[in-house]
Amino acid sequence: MTSKVISIVLGGGQGSRLAPLTETRSKPAVPIAGKYRLVDIPISNCLHSGIDRIYVLTQFNSASLNKHIKNTYHFSTFSTAFVDILAAEQTPKSSGWYQGTADAVRQSLHHLAVHEFDYVLILSGDQLYQMNFDEMINQHIEKNAEISIATIPVDADDVPGFGILKTNSDNLITSFIEKPKSGFESWASEVSDEMKEQGRVYLASMGIYLFNRKLLYDLLETTDVTDFGKEIIPQSLSGHKVLSYQYEGYWTDIGTIPSFFEANLGLTDNIPKFNLFDKNHIFTRARMLPPTKISATMVEQSIIADGCIINATLIKHSLIGIRTRIGVDTTIENCYVMGSDSYQTLEQLADAKEKGIPFMGIGDGCKIKNALIDKNTCIGDNVCINCGDKLPDGDFPTHTVTDGIVIIKKRAVIPAGTVI
Known part of the structure; x- marks a missing residue:
C-alpha cells in the first residue's frame, strides 16, 4: 500500500529551543550520533517502509539542509522515488511565511497535486524513533479511517508535555486535550498489559498523521486553520473517523538542548533504546573518510x-x-x-x-x-x-x-x- 502514500516531513520553525545549534541551520539539519542529521530519521523510516516519495518542508536556515538532501538521497534515473526540499515561497495565492504545520502543508499542496496518491503521511523532523509505517497504513485502510494519529502511552508525569487523546474500544479517538496540567485522570485509555505495569496509560500524540488525500485537501482548502495538533485534529473528531495507531517502541521528541543531549549520549548505552545497529539502519550522506x-x-x-x-x-x-x-x-x-x-x-x-x-x-x-x-x-x-x-x-x-x-x-x- 505504500505505493499509494506520499510523505511530508515538517522542518519546524525557528527552532529557538535548540539554540545555539539552530543559529545557522534548521532543526532537521542538526547533526546527531556523530555522523547523521535529524532529518535522516524520518526519511530512513519512510524508505525502510517502502515510502520513497518524500517532501521536506523548511523555511528557516535551510541552506545546509538543502545541501545535505542534495548530496544524500539519490535514486535510479528510472525510479519515481525522490526526497525534495520545499522551502517557503511566495505564490499568487500566498505571499507570507508558513504560519504553522497545517499552513505549511496547505501552501505545498500544489506541488503534491502532480503525483498519484491516496494517502499523505505527515511527519516531524525533530524526533528519534524507528517505526514501520506499513502497520499504521494497513490499520488505517482496514478500519476505513479518514485520519490516523500515531500515539504513544505515557505516564502521569509526562502528560503535561503532550496533547492527550482518549480512545474507545475500537481505537477511535473520541476526544483531545492539549497539555493538561491537572485533573486528567479520566483520560486514561486502553493500553497493553506491559504499558499498564509501567503506569503508561495515557495516549500522547506523536505528531505523526496519516490523512486520506481528499479529506486533507478539503480541510486545508476550505478553512484558514494553521496547525494540525491544536486545530485540525481536535476539530475533526466529531465529524470524521479518526483512529489511534498505538506505538510502544522507543520515541523521543528532541526539540530542546537537554533532550537532544540525553538522546545522543543514550546511544552509548550497552543496550541503547535506539538501536543504531539494527537492520533498518539510518541512511545518510556517504563520505569517503579514512578510519579513525x-x-x-x-x-x-x-x-x-x-x-x-x-x-x-x-x-x-x-x-x-x-x-x-x-x-x-x-x-x-x-x-x-x-x-x-x-x-x-x-x-x-x-x-x-x-x-x-x-x-x-x-x-x-x-x-x-x-x-x-x-x-x-x-x-x-x-x-x-x-x-x-x-x-x-x-x-x-x-x-x-x-x-x-x-x-x-x-x-x-x-x-x-x-x-x-
Whole structure:
C-alpha cells in the first residue's frame, strides 16, 4: 500500500529551543550520533517502509539542509522515488511565511497535486524513533479511517508535555486535550498489559498523521486553520473517523538542548533504546573518510565516528563525531563532540600555529565534561570546560549554558588556558 502514500516531513520553525545549534541551520539539519542529521530519521523510516516519495518542508536556515538532501538521497534515473526540499515561497495565492504545520502543508499542496496518491503521511523532523509505517497504513485502510494519529502511552508525569487523546474500544479517538496540567485522570485509555505495569496509560500524540488525500485537501482548502495538533485534529473528531495507531517502541521528541543531549549520549548505552545497529539502519550522506586512529587512549562506553585522530588520555560516556582531532593528555567525559566538516591542510595548520590560533578540534591537556561541542570549533591547549560546580544558564560569544550543559558554538575559537 505504500505505493499509494506520499510523505511530508515538517522542518519546524525557528527552532529557538535548540539554540545555539539552530543559529545557522534548521532543526532537521542538526547533526546527531556523530555522523547523521535529524532529518535522516524520518526519511530512513519512510524508505525502510517502502515510502520513497518524500517532501521536506523548511523555511528557516535551510541552506545546509538543502545541501545535505542534495548530496544524500539519490535514486535510479528510472525510479519515481525522490526526497525534495520545499522551502517557503511566495505564490499568487500566498505571499507570507508558513504560519504553522497545517499552513505549511496547505501552501505545498500544489506541488503534491502532480503525483498519484491516496494517502499523505505527515511527519516531524525533530524526533528519534524507528517505526514501520506499513502497520499504521494497513490499520488505517482496514478500519476505513479518514485520519490516523500515531500515539504513544505515557505516564502521569509526562502528560503535561503532550496533547492527550482518549480512545474507545475500537481505537477511535473520541476526544483531545492539549497539555493538561491537572485533573486528567479520566483520560486514561486502553493500553497493553506491559504499558499498564509501567503506569503508561495515557495516549500522547506523536505528531505523526496519516490523512486520506481528499479529506486533507478539503480541510486545508476550505478553512484558514494553521496547525494540525491544536486545530485540525481536535476539530475533526466529531465529524470524521479518526483512529489511534498505538506505538510502544522507543520515541523521543528532541526539540530542546537537554533532550537532544540525553538522546545522543543514550546511544552509548550497552543496550541503547535506539538501536543504531539494527537492520533498518539510518541512511545518510556517504563520505569517503579514512578510519579513525586512536593512540594510547582509554575509551569507555563511547561511540567514535569515522576519520578521527585521537591521542586523548580518556574518553568516557561520550560521542565523538566525524573528523574530530583530540590532543594528548586530554579527558572527555559525558560529551557530544560533533566533529568537523573538513580537515585543515598542512599549510593551514602551519599558518594557525604561527598566528597562535588553536587547531580545529580539541588541543592537549584539556578537561571537558558535560559539554556539547558544535562543528568546526577550535579549542586550544589546557582548556577546562564545565569541570566545577554547575554553571548558571547564560549566553556568551563563544558558548551557551543550558541546564548545566555547556554548548560550544559552531566555529568558536577557545584560546589556550581558557576556563569555562
